[in-house]
Amino acid sequence: MTNSANSEPAGAATGTLTDPPEGESLLRVSGLKKHFPVTKGLFKRQVGAVLAVDGLDFDVRSGETLGIVGESGCGKSTMGRLITRLLEPTAGKIEFEGKDITHLGVGGMRPLRRDVQMIFQDPYSSLNPRHTVGSIVSAPFKLQGVQPEGGVKKEVQRLLEVVGLSPEHYNRYPHEFSGGQRQRIGIARALALNPKLVVADEPVSALDVSIQAQVVNLLDDLQQELGLTYVIIAHDLSVIRHVSDRIAVMYLGKIVELTDRQSLYGTPMHPYTQALLSAVPVPDPRRKAAQGRERILLKGDVPSPMNPPSGCRFHTRCWKATEVCRTTEPPLVPLATGHEVACHHPENAPDQQPGDTKLLRLADGVGTAG
Amino acid sequence: MTDHEHKDDAVPAKKVKAGKGTDAAKAESPEAESPTAESKAESTKATGTTGASVTPEDAAPARGAGGLASSGTAAGEPELEKQPPKAFLEVRDLRVHFPTQDGLVKSVDGLSFSLEKGKTLGIVGESGSGKSVTSLGLMGLHTVGQYGRQRPHLSGEIWLNGQELLTADPDEMRKLRGREISMIFQDPLSALHPFFTVGDQIVEAYRVHHKVDKKAARRRAIELLDRVGIPEPAKRFSSYPHEFSGGMRQRAMIAMSLVNNPELLIADEPTTALDVTVQAQILDLIRDLQQEFGSAVIIITHDLGVVAELSDDILVMYGGRCVEYGTAEKVFYEPQHPYTWGLLGSMPRIDRDRADRLIPVKGSPPSLINIPQGCAFNPRCPYADVPAGGVTRTERPELRETQPGHLSACHMEPEDRQRIWTEEIVPKL
Ligand SMILES: Nc1ncnc2c1ncn2[C@@H]1O[C@H](COP(=O)(O)OP(=O)(O)OP(=O)(O)O)[C@@H](O)[C@H]1O
Ligand code: SF4
Ligand SMILES: [Mg+2]
Numbered sequence: 001m002t003n004s005a006n007s008e009p010a011g012a013a014t015g016t017l018t019d020p021p022e023g024e025s026l027l028r029v030s031g032l033k034k035h036f037p038v039t040k041g042l043f044k045r046q047v048g049a050v051l052a053v054d055g056l057d058f059d060v061r062s063g064e065t066l067g068i069v070g071e072s073g074c075g076k077s078t079m080g081r082l083i084t085r086l087l088e089p090t091a092g093k094i095e096f097e098g099k100d101i102t103h104l105g106v107g108g109m110r111p112l113r114r115d116v117q118m119i120f121q122d123p124y125s126s127l128n129p130r131h132t133v134g135s136i137v138s139a140p141f142k143l144q145g146v147q148p149e150g151g152v153k154k155e156v157q158r159l160l161e162v163v164g165l166s167p168e169h170y171n172r173y174p175h176e177f178s179g180g181q182r183q184r185i186g187i188a189r190a191l192a193l194n195p196k197l198v199v200a201d202e203p204v205s206a207l208d209v210s211i212q213a214q215v216v217n218l219l220d221d222l223q224q225e226l227g228l229t230y231v232i233i234a235h236d237l238s239v240i241r242h243v244s245d246r247i248a249v250m251y252l253g254k255i256v257e258l259t260d261r262q263s264l265y266g267t268p269m270h271p272y273t274q275a276l277l278s279a280v281p282v283p284d285p286r287r288k289a290a291q292g293r294e295r296i297l298l299k300g301d302v303p304s305p306m307n308p309p310s311g312c313r314f315h316t317r318c319w320k321a322t323e324v325c326r327t328t329e330p331p332l333v334p335l336a337t338g339h340e341v342a343c344h345h346p347e348n349a350p351d352q353q354p355g356d357t358k359l360l361r362l363a364d365g366v367g368t369a370g
Numbered sequence: 371m372t373d374h375e376h377k378d379d380a381v382p383a384k385k386v387k388a389g390k391g392t393d394a395a396k397a398e399s400p401e402a403e404s405p406t407a408e409s410k411a412e413s414t415k416a417t418g419t420t421g422a423s424v425t426p427e428d429a430a431p432a433r434g435a436g437g438l439a440s441s442g443t444a445a446g447e448p449e450l451e452k453q454p455p456k457a458f459l460e461v462r463d464l465r466v467h468f469p470t471q472d473g474l475v476k477s478v479d480g481l482s483f484s485l486e487k488g489k490t491l492g493i494v495g496e497s498g499s500g501k502s503v504t505s506l507g508l509m510g511l512h513t514v515g516q517y518g519r520q521r522p523h524l525s526g527e528i529w530l531n532g533q534e535l536l537t538a539d540p541d542e543m544r545k546l547r548g549r550e551i552s553m554i555f556q557d558p559l560s561a562l563h564p565f566f567t568v569g570d571q572i573v574e575a576y577r578v579h580h581k582v583d584k585k586a587a588r589r590r591a592i593e594l595l596d597r598v599g600i601p602e603p604a605k606r607f608s609s610y611p612h613e614f615s616g617g618m619r620q621r622a623m624i625a626m627s628l629v630n631n632p633e634l635l636i637a638d639e640p641t642t643a644l645d646v647t648v649q650a651q652i653l654d655l656i657r658d659l660q661q662e663f664g665s666a667v668i669i670i671t672h673d674l675g676v677v678a679e680l681s682d683d684i685l686v687m688y689g690g691r692c693v694e695y696g697t698a699e700k701v702f703y704e705p706q707h708p709y710t711w712g713l714l715g716s717m718p719r720i721d722r723d724r725a726d727r728l729i730p731v732k733g734s735p736p737s738l739i740n741i742p743q744g745c746a747f748n749p750r751c752p753y754a755d756v757p758a759g760g761v762t763r764t765e766r767p768e769l770r771e772t773q774p775g776h777l778s779a780c781h782m783e784p785e786d787r788q789r790i791w792t793e794e795i796v797p798k799l
Contacts, residue, residue: 071645071646071647072616072645178734178735180734181734208496208497208672208735209496209672209674209713209716209717210496210712210713210716210730210731211496211730211734212716212730213715213716213717213718213728213729213730213731214730214732216718216728217727217728217730220726220727235645235646237646237720238675238717238718238719238720239718241718241719241720241723242718242719242723242724242728243718261723265720275647276646276647277720278650279646279647279649279650280646280675280720281649281650281653281673281675281676281678281679282675282678282679282720282721283674283675283677283678283702283714283717283719283720284678284702284721285678285679285681285698285699285702285703286699286703287678287721288678288679295650295654297650297651297654298647298650298651300601301615301617301618301648302645
């Protein structure tokens with residue numbers, strides 16, 4: 001799919017992915033959904049559902065870093081918890097190393113718990129304050145009943161060194177550490193069982209920029225040394241650019257664009273991606289004027305995932321929307337080599353629905369359309 | 371400013387913005403903007419620096435002399451120490467120290483700067499560098515609020531519009547707050563009361579300072595809500611804060627902070643909690659409103675993109691002090707302080723790929739109880755041994771002018787800094 005030069009848009013019109021190159025895919029996700037019921041009243045009558053993740057198709061290739069980016073509420077973290085099986089999917093399929101893991105029970109998940117690890121955003125709340133660093137980092141060994149060579153303590157101290165802490169920190173408590181150090185503790189814990197895939201949900205967003213850079217470098221080093229595969233979830237488009245090989249952009253529970261770093265930042269095709277990129281303030285005072293001129297200002301907020309807009313979910317905020325956008329959902333299809341987009345009127349690519357009537361906005365100027 | 375003008379007439383067709391509200395208002399009143407644009411261009415040309423400035427610490431005697439010459443009489447009175455300010459806002463040697471059980475926390479430890487109306491000063495630094503305490507000091511809020519009951523030790527001078535604020539009595543300060551000085555916080559819920567409607571709170575803020583009837587105040591509140599881009603403002607007037615999304619709450623708070631046309635607006639991490647597309651809307655709004663009202667703005671943030679976009683001048687804080695100060699252009703293109711280099715080196719870029727590795731600042735921020743001896747940055751500075759004789763560990767570097775209007779606090783010789791910046795840092799950025 002993504003890197004086969006002869007990908008046929010026609011064949012992909014259903015929105016499902018064609019086969020990735022043999023042996024490269026570590027994790028594959030298809031039609032993945034997670035709907036959270038919304039209940040009301042004394043009897044918890046279900047009155048609706050939050051469509052947090054609403055049909056994702058992607059794969060994660062061995063050794064790569066896949067970045068997942070999008071605004072708050074777009075379903076990034078839910079996706080992360082689904083692929084690590086911390087959440088039960090509503091629909092769809094998750095395969096890890098070719099094996100269907102979608103509905104594995106506790107027993108079946110056990111070996112997988114070693115291979116797939118998660119790092120969380122908030123180093124403050126993801127570590128139990130009453131446990132020492134030693135017991136936090138050694139917990140995975142206990143849970144899995146693994147006895148590392150040379151003993152748990154020695155292995156934990158080695159891990160602490162790997163992540164740039166000192167073995168003497170073994171008996172200390174999380175509150176004695178700074179934010180960056182706490183994130184290192186979380187990383188040491190994630191690495192304990194020698195995982196293949198690490199899913200990191202906003203691993204650096206709680207950190208100051210200088211500390212953030214330390215952790216980004218650490219993740220990079222570890223990937224190279226240990227051959228790790230990463231899925232890194234973040235809202236910061238600069239961080240995502242730096243860490244990712246390929247990137248998926250999410251909007252309201254869907255992937256709207258999926259491609260490699262160069263293409264995404266160089267020739268973005270989805271209007272939402274363009275708006276997102278143009279909104280990021282560039283740390284360069286000489287670009288001030290140029291940036292204001294090029295900025296695409298979206299109106300209003302993201303619509304509620306309880307009641308997402310019909311057709312293309314972005315149509316209520318999209319300046320290119322036409323009638324077809326309101327009625328027909330654009331499938332995620334490759335429009336260039338390794339560049340998948342879900343849009344009827346992409347930028348930097350041929351229009352998929354030329355000549356369609358421009359959408360007249362029902363309530364122009366009202367930010368809460370949809 | 372200029373970018374806005376361009377935005378409306380030079381937008382490539384495909385980039386027609388989906389946003390409305392503020393853009394429409396802007397397009398309809400271009401004449402209101404142009405004078406500001408001209409005067410800004412003028413002042414930039416004339417001085418080479420823009421509206422704000424920092425006084426070197428060792429320039430105090432000179433300042434005293436200047437003040438004496440101008441006032442002339444009443445020699446010998448202690449009040450004479452306090453020379454009247456030249457700028458709209460002048461902060462002189464501000465210190466805010468909190469006594470705690472563990473010792474004295476020197477959150478702000480000798481900070482001086484000034485700011486003219488119509489200009490924006492960006493204050494950057496890591497968490498705990500004293501940015502927020504500085505802004506609370508300006509607001510006179512340091513005795514209340516987030517840090518509990520401990521009363522801080524305060525010294526220095528804050529001159530706003532010719533009035534000294536640190537010695538102003540609390541009633542006077544209360545009057546100034548909200549009328550002349552107003553603040554936008556990171557968390558709008560800390561400024562909005564959950565049990566009152568958004569509209570009533572704005573009305574209240576207005577009527578504290580204006581003797582008008584409820585109807586007129588209501589009209590004013592709705593006008594402001596509309597101005598900050600709240601859809602259907604008359605209807606939304608009666609909403610409670612929790613009924614608003616994060617971005618709308620932020621707008622509502624901005625409406626409240628602007629209802630009295632403040633002359634000084636302090637924005638402390640105003641967009642940190644927001645999504646990037648909403649952040650773009652809010653930054654746009656702050657910039658527009660500033661141009662419209664000609665206020666002085668202080669924007670406090672850790673985001674170098676945000677400062678680059680909004681600020682005329684930038685003040686870099688480290689350990690409760692200013693370590694570098696200059697125009698945005700100078701601070702980004704010819705930074706003088708190793709900490710500023712560290713900030714730039716740490717930052718992944720949205721606009722280009724960086725080399726594989728970022729160049730972070732090693733270690734973590736200093737404790738404000740035990741600020742390192744000598745230069746506060748020395749334990750983390752890769753160049754601490756460049757100046758001879760270990761001076762970086764024994765003597766605190768003064769804030770000195772290296773070029774007109776560009777100041778930094780570092781013991782290194784200008785030639786060494788120049789060489790390190792161009793040869794060692796720039797190639798890795
Ligand atoms: N009342 C107080 N008692 C003790 N310490 C205090 C008090 N007020 C502030 N501090 C300390 O002063 C330091 C600076 O605080 P400040 O809130 O200004 O930092 P900041 O730069 O704004 O950080 P952030 O970006 O995280 O908000 C912090 O270490 C803070 O804990
Ligand atoms: S499909 Fe239509 S509404 Fe959706 S992003 Fe593309 S142009 Fe915009
Ligand atoms: Mg702060």
